[in-house]
Amino acid sequence: MFPEFLQYHVAGAVNRFIDDLIASYASVFDSISDGILSFLLGVNSVLTFIPWWAYIIAVFLLSWYSSKKLIGSVVLAALPFLIGMFGLWAMALESLSVIITAVLLALAIGLPLGVLMAELRPVAAILRPILDGMQTMPSFVYLIPAMMLFGLGKVPAVLATLIYALPPVIRLTALGLNQVPKAVEEAALAYGATRWQLLKEVRLPLAMPSILAGVNQTTMMALAMVVISSMIGARGLGQEVLLSINRIDVGRGFEAGMSVVFLAIVIDRLTQNMAKRWEPPKR
Amino acid sequence: MDAPQQQDVAAAAPVAETGAEAILIRDLWKVYTRKKGMSVSSSDIENDELVEELDKGEDAVVAMKNVSLEINWGETFIIMGLSGSGKSTLIRCLLRLVEPTSGDIIINGENVTAMNKRQLVNFRREKIAMVFQHYGLLPHRTVLQNVTFGLKLRGDEKESRKEKAMDSLDKVGLKGWEKYYPAALSGGMRQRVGIARALVMDAPILLMDEPFSGLDPLIRRELQDEMIHLQKVMNKTIFFVTHDLSEALRMGDRMAIMKKGEIVQVGSPDEVIANPADEYVARFVQDEREHMRRAEEVLAWDMAGKEGAAHVS
Ligand SMILES: Nc1ncnc2c1ncn2[C@@H]1O[C@H](COP(=O)(O)OP(=O)(O)OP(=O)(O)O)[C@@H](O)[C@H]1O
């Protein structure tokens, strides 16, 4: 065994540091917390206001509109119906509101960061190792800082989800911008494009498929994380999974697990189809 | 500086009456560096030994050495040379798409090498337009939007943009194609869009970097003819890069031969073929000389044959 006298705990120091941090920046944390919470509740009340059948129709129409595949669209629209059948409709909406909030925040932060990363070398030099590090970390490590600063509940769940889901959108935005053919950029410059015009008229539109792939990945990661963040008190489908694990209730776990999968498939299909519409036209 | 006045003259009539050259290139050098953090300054260029060393080393490429040229208003000036001789580097330097290491470029009386960012952007928008070998069209924009692109960048009115673009598309024979995307067009048609995009800018000077090299011989010929025809009407100053001698002969008023970054001969195409300055140029024009010699032979034989026939009868 590891000798007793060599043990040294930093837990106390960390707790004290965090307590001090929270005490001295209380107003900052409070306003972040309040902001996120009211946004989240707003999203949730909109989602619960929409009748269940409207979701089914919307999924069908969106899928049909973007893929023109009848059977695929019917199957896709049946998935939310199954979630409702399992009696998990409210839970699913709860998870969905955390996902939407986290993804919107991730895009608001990630898209500009991705652009900066592609435009400015120093930013790329700083961000790249951080992103690499973030992607090697196991997902529930993200729960710790979120919980330390915001305790238990919905807000830290949103934050953990947000941070976990952030890297792909940054990375793929930068990648897409860097992959724009040099010949096209050069032509734009030759005709007198300023740096901003080059970005707006040429690089961003041409990077769009890659950026949307990033949005899709970010959304999928948010969905994975929202299940895990039930450990720090997020309600929703994850909580249902966690409960059935604790109670060793296989059947209930199956229903909850399948609902998560269905939700994932629907979101993935819809965002991917949307991304396809942005590919450069071939006509 | 009374540059604005001069600009107006040039805009009104591409052939300026000022007497000055359209493009004046003085002692232009370009050294590409491959190593990170390595840079070569204009004062380094004056050190001959250093340049030689750089030329031999792996970390740098001396792509252009001491290039000086004068291009007159209204002429089509051809740059020829083998692959890697620095032609694209030279033509890109004129717009500062590639930053020259040292030397001066004076276009339309304005010192391009001394311009700041703002001036450079305006210069590119007003004074000069470029056609690229690989077209450089925007895949997400229609033909029409591609042609209006330069006008949009400089902030022209939407209505006049469209009018000018349709006019320009008409000139290159692409009427009716304005709603298509570049992906739907053949190589020849894409380059027509590239040319329309350049013409619409109404700039007095046109830069063309191997515009027809990627096209099959028939289409190439067709576009050359059209360009010659357009040039008769427009009377622009054209700086044209090619590695195809027959193209140079067809299009060019004067030509310069480039070899490993240096200009080895300048003159009219006929002069160059008749009196190649060195081995390199001679090899370049060899086929053409051969061709001409054979043509003469055939002609002589033909005449002789006719004379012979006349004798018999
Ligand atoms: N961005 C760059 N970085 C480093 N070296 C370069 C760069 N661009 C060109 N070079 C080098 O400079 C030299 C001249 O290249 P350039 O493209 O000007 O030749 P070119 O005459 O246009 O050839 P081509 O007929 O193949 O187009 C070549 O040796 C090339 O490898």
Ligand SMILES: [Mg+2]
């Ligand atoms: Mg070239």
